[in-house]
Amino acid sequence: MSLLELNDVKVHFPVRKGVLFNRTVGHVYAVDGISLNVEAGQTYGLVGESGCGKTTLGRAVLRLVDVTDGEIVLDGTDLAKLPDEEMRRFRRRLQMVFQDPLGSLNPRQNIESILSEGMAAHGIGANQEERRERIKEILTRVGLPANALSRYPHEFSGGQRQRIGIARALVLEPDVIICDEPVSALDVSIQAQVINLLEELQEQLGLTYLVIAHDLAVVRHISDVIGVMYLGSLVEEAPSDALYAAPKHPYTKALMSAVPVPDPEVEDRRERILLRGDLPSPANPPTGCRFHTRCPWKQETRCATERPELVDLGDGHKVACHFAAGIEAGTVKRTGAAAIVPAGKTDTVPAARTSPEASAETAKAETAKAEAVVQDEPVKAESEVSAEAEVRDEPVKPAPGEAEASEKPEASDESEAPGK
Numbered sequence: 001m002s003l004l005e006l007n008d009v010k011v012h013f014p015v016r017k018g019v020l021f022n023r024t025v026g027h028v029y030a031v032d033g034i035s036l037n038v039e040a041g042q043t044y045g046l047v048g049e050s051g052c053g054k055t056t057l058g059r060a061v062l063r064l065v066d067v068t069d070g071e072i073v074l075d076g077t078d079l080a081k082l083p084d085e086e087m088r089r090f091r092r093r094l095q096m097v098f099q100d101p102l103g104s105l106n107p108r109q110n111i112e113s114i115l116s117e118g119m120a121a122h123g124i125g126a127n128q129e130e131r132r133e134r135i136k137e138i139l140t141r142v143g144l145p146a147n148a149l150s151r152y153p154h155e156f157s158g159g160q161r162q163r164i165g166i167a168r169a170l171v172l173e174p175d176v177i178i179c180d181e182p183v184s185a186l187d188v189s190i191q192a193q194v195i196n197l198l199e200e201l202q203e204q205l206g207l208t209y210l211v212i213a214h215d216l217a218v219v220r221h222i223s224d225v226i227g228v229m230y231l232g233s234l235v236e237e238a239p240s241d242a243l244y245a246a247p248k249h250p251y252t253k254a255l256m257s258a259v260p261v262p263d264p265e266v267e268d269r270r271e272r273i274l275l276r277g278d279l280p281s282p283a284n285p286p287t288g289c290r291f292h293t294r295c296p297w298k299q300e301t302r303c304a305t306e307r308p309e310l311v312d313l314g315d316g317h318k319v320a321c322h323f324a325a326g327i328e329a330g331t332v333k334r335t336g337a338a339a340i341v342p343a344g345k346t347d348t349v350p351a352a353r354t355s356p357e358a359s360a361e362t363a364k365a366e367t368a369k370a371e372a373v374v375q376d377e378p379v380k381a382e383s384e385v386s387a388e389a390e391v392r393d394e395p396v397k398p399a400p401g402e403a404e405a406s407e408k409p410e411a412s413d414e415s416e417a418p419g420k
């Protein structure tokens, strides 16, 4: 059963001009008609390049931005239409884990204060004593020592801060956690541990996640279903394995073709699709299919005039492309608008600096590393982690003001062992 259901959600930001900015001259169509279902106890991964509207959609679900149109149904209640007062009660049930753990934690509050603030606001725990006990339990679950309570955010490494961000969400016992780029600010060696922690917590507590990320490797590992976003809309949605085995939308094919294959023979033979140009402006999106200006299979004139619906081609594999079936069957021919080259020869084709391929090229090695880490790195069992936390009795770093912040570089984030 769907716990969270989005029906044709739109978020259009007005573009204002004039001396008093009181004249609306257009709109940024950041989210433009997204429908998706997140099943209870599952993870929905939302991917797309920077600027496609992922974060805005996540914020819309929490009603942190105004929803222009559509329904956001949590457990039968449409949040989009709830008065602010009633929405406040629902806020506890939807929590967010942010990309930048340091930026989202108040540096002047210790961990107990940060975590108990929301609990008190939502009436969780009869008194501070009860709240403290609950916080200690959650800190152990996320692999942090109980003595973290009295420490401040700057005393922790990046990965540990993200664990605090996860704990802050968990203490409120939410139904759905929206993770917005939960590991992209972390060193690659730490990313897998945080992803694995999210998975362990899901198994133990039956959590439901909406994970927003630009990194296909991160989303693949954790998601049951993946949605691919382009310029405010979903272009493809499928069970994770099906999407990776056989992407059907040209945009997804291009994204996937940028991910290197570990086998050198396959890598040499396979083709890469290099999209040219930047993501068009969401203030002035192309007509028809929004991807047609960069699509290698663009056909006259339907692609430029008729916006494709997201259609189920079988087994829940949905695609918004007029010619997906023909492309798959080989009956629709390529027409240009993108270069298709052997993977080993990508450097011969200049791509626009800001295109996904430009960043994909520079991020290629990083993605490979991240994927290797996600697959191979042994992660301690939770029992091991909490046992270590108990045993270790390490000196507490100076409180803020006593000494300059002794921020550790992420790379020396040790193996993210708790109890530091």
Ligand SMILES: Nc1ncnc2c1ncn2[C@@H]1O[C@H](COP(=O)(O)OP(=O)(O)OP(=O)(O)O)[C@@H](O)[C@H]1O
Binding pocket: 013, 028, 029, 030, 048, 049, 050, 051, 052, 053, 054, 055, 056, 057, 214, 282
């Ligand atoms: N408050 C706002 N007012 C106007 N435009 C906005 C606002 N917030 C976001 N946008 C625009 O909406 C579009 C989508 O932004 P959004 O941050 O959701 O994308 P994203 O896919 O999450 O990208 P990133 O990963 O870089 O954050 C962008 O063009 C952005 O400039």
